[in-house]
Amino acid sequence: MAYDDLPTERIDPDGPELDRLAPREIARHLLEEEARAHTAVEAAIEDIGAACEAAARALRAGGRIVYVGAGTSGRLGVLDAAEMAPTFGAEPGVVVARIAGGAAAVTEAVEGAEDDDAAGRAAVADTTERDCVVGISMSGSAAYVRAALAAASGHRVFVTANAAADVPADTIVALDLGPEVLAGSTRLKGGSATKAVLNMISTAAMAASGAVYGNLMVRVRPTNRKLRDRAERLVMRLAAVERDRAAALLRGAGDDVRIAVLMARGLDAAAAGTALAAAGGSLREALA
Numbered sequence: 001m002a003y004d005d006l007p008t009e010r011i012d013p014d015g016p017e018l019d020r021l022a023p024r025e026i027a028r029h030l031l032e033e034e035a036r037a038h039t040a041v042e043a044a045i046e047d048i049g050a051a052c053e054a055a056a057r058a059l060r061a062g063g064r065i066v067y068v069g070a071g072t073s074g075r076l077g078v079l080d081a082a083e084m085a086p087t088f089g090a091e092p093g094v095v096v097a098r099i100a101g102g103a104a105a106v107t108e109a110v111e112g113a114e115d116d117d118a119a120g121r122a123a124v125a126d127t128t129e130r131d132c133v134v135g136i137s138m139s140g141s142a143a144y145v146r147a148a149l150a151a152a153s154g155h156r157v158f159v160t161a162n163a164a165a166d167v168p169a170d171t172i173v174a175l176d177l178g179p180e181v182l183a184g185s186t187r188l189k190g191g192s193a194t195k196a197v198l199n200m201i202s203t204a205a206m207a208a209s210g211a212v213y214g215n216l217m218v219r220v221r222p223t224n225r226k227l228r229d230r231a232e233r234l235v236m237r238l239a240a241v242e243r244d245r246a247a248a249l250l251r252g253a254g255d256d257v258r259i260a261v262l263m264a265r266g267l268d269a270a271a272a273g274t275a276l277a278a279a280g281g282s283l284r285e286a287l288a
Helices: 023-043 045-060 071-082 084-088 117-123 143-151 189-208 225-239 243-252 257-263 269-278 283-287
Strands: 065-069 095-099 132-136 155-160 171-174
Touching (some): 065 143, 155 189
Parallel strands (some): 065 095, 065 132, 132 155, 155 171
């Protein structure tokens, strides 16, 4: 592989010499270049939509979203997976991230980890046909990711800035980002575009699996004062009750907003839980 041919290694001949710019000028130039990330995501929206549908199918079938990446790409997968419980009340293991080099690579560089194809295959050894495996490599060259996608079961999504990368996948999200402001540093535009794509995949999948009602996070877990206040306000809004009644319903529902709303309709906690389970966890379907 000729690394200097990779789009992520290109040097912008018209780019500024950063070491000659004042810090505020660097910030302004980076902001201007961020528009390219938005444009690239917009251009790939049909393929991103296909990835969202695959992820939603996986969760509805009892499967998982499995992110696989190295370096910045791997860390962004870890970040998105870590947000699923506090944002959507996702159970552990529903959205997981595998990063080259393991947990240590989240906070420090693990040299050579992205070149370990055996580790990539091992990272997806537990995947099944119900899963959606999302490999992330802006350069398209990370052996860890390439090997993982080749070995994975389930629907395989590849997110990259290298449209020419020959990687086995069912859905390819190719982002035309152009050279980075700092040549080769895909934590910049590449990172912004990747985060946007992962946001779309996970949010769409969670919405389809019943974690969202309207634009509300109805599976929120009230684990601190702010989230308890939010949960009570959700019950107040959806059940049309006052604060004290909402708090009491939440307590009786084991802090599950969806069950509390169903209890406001006259069900006890057990019957509300049964109705919710029969609706596949969807509050909208349970209320229908």
